[in-house]
Amino acid sequence: MLIKGSILGGLAIILGAFGAHALKEVLTPEQLISFETGVRYQMYHALVLMFLFIITLKINHIFFNRATQFIFWGVILFSGSIYLLTLKNMLGIEALKYVAPLTPIGGGLIIVGWIFILLGGLKTKVPH
Numbered sequence: 001m002l003i004k005g006s007i008l009g010g011l012a013i014i015l016g017a018f019g020a021h022a023l024k025e026v027l028t029p030e031q032l033i034s035f036e037t038g039v040r041y042q043m044y045h046a047l048v049l050m051f052l053f054i055i056t057l058k059i060n061h062i063f064f065n066r067a068t069q070f071i072f073w074g075v076i077l078f079s080g081s082i083y084l085l086t087l088k089n090m091l092g093i094e095a096l097k098y099v100a101p102l103t104p105i106g107g108g109l110i111i112v113g114w115i116f117i118l119l120g121g122l123k124t125k126v127p128h
Contacts, residue, residue, distance in 0.1 A: 001049050001050075001052050001053035001056065001065075001068045002049075002050065002053045004049050004068060004072045005046045005047070005048075005049030005050040005052075005053060006046070006050075007046075008042050008043075008045060008046035008049065008072070008075055009043060009046035009047070009050070011042065012039050012042040012043040012046055013043075015035075015038075015039050015042070015083065016036070016039040016043070019032065019035045019036060019039060023035060023087075023090075026090055027086065027090070031086045034082055034085070034086050035082065035083065035086045035087075037082060038078070038079035038080075038082035038083050038086070039079070041075065041078060041079055041110075042075050042079040045071050045072075045074075045075045045110065046075075048071060048117075049068055049071060049072065052064050052067060052068055052117070059120075059124050061120045061123060061124065063116045063117070063119045063120030063123060064116070064117065064120045066113075066116045067113045067114070067116035067117045067120065068113070069113075070109045070110070070112045070113035070116060071109070071110055071113035071114075073106075073109055074106045074107065074108070074109030074110035074111075074112070074113055075106065075110065076106065077102045077103070077105055077106025077109060078102075078103055078106025078107050078109075078110060079106070080099075080102070080106070081099045081100065081102035081103045081106060082103060084096045084099050085097070085099060085100060085103070
């Protein structure tokens with residue numbers, strides 16, 4: 001969890017800086033907003049994975065471990081496909097348009113991850 005969260009977080013910072021500086025002159029405002037959406041969701045979920053890591057130090061439940069997997073791969077598909085779709089014209093690779101279905105699949109995986117967090121919370125016995 002910690003490693004996956006740090007990878008997503010570090011890459012979000014790098015990609016955010018890349019978008020704000022290198023892509024500002026190359027992308028349309030709409031494309032830049034899309035790219036920033038990918039970065040924002042990536043960073044949010046990097047922080048969620050860090051939070052899950054802290055939780056599992058006290059409550060190591062399989063649901064939290066499953067949530068980590070779904071969220072990590074969901075972000076890879078969701079944000080990764082947004083990056084590729086946004087950059088396809090700049091890269092000159094028209095075939096990248098075929099990654100479009102990965103965006104909602106990634107979003108679905110992220111949602112499943114959140115459901116596992118909910119289930120883990122419901123299964124956790126909190127002392128009164």
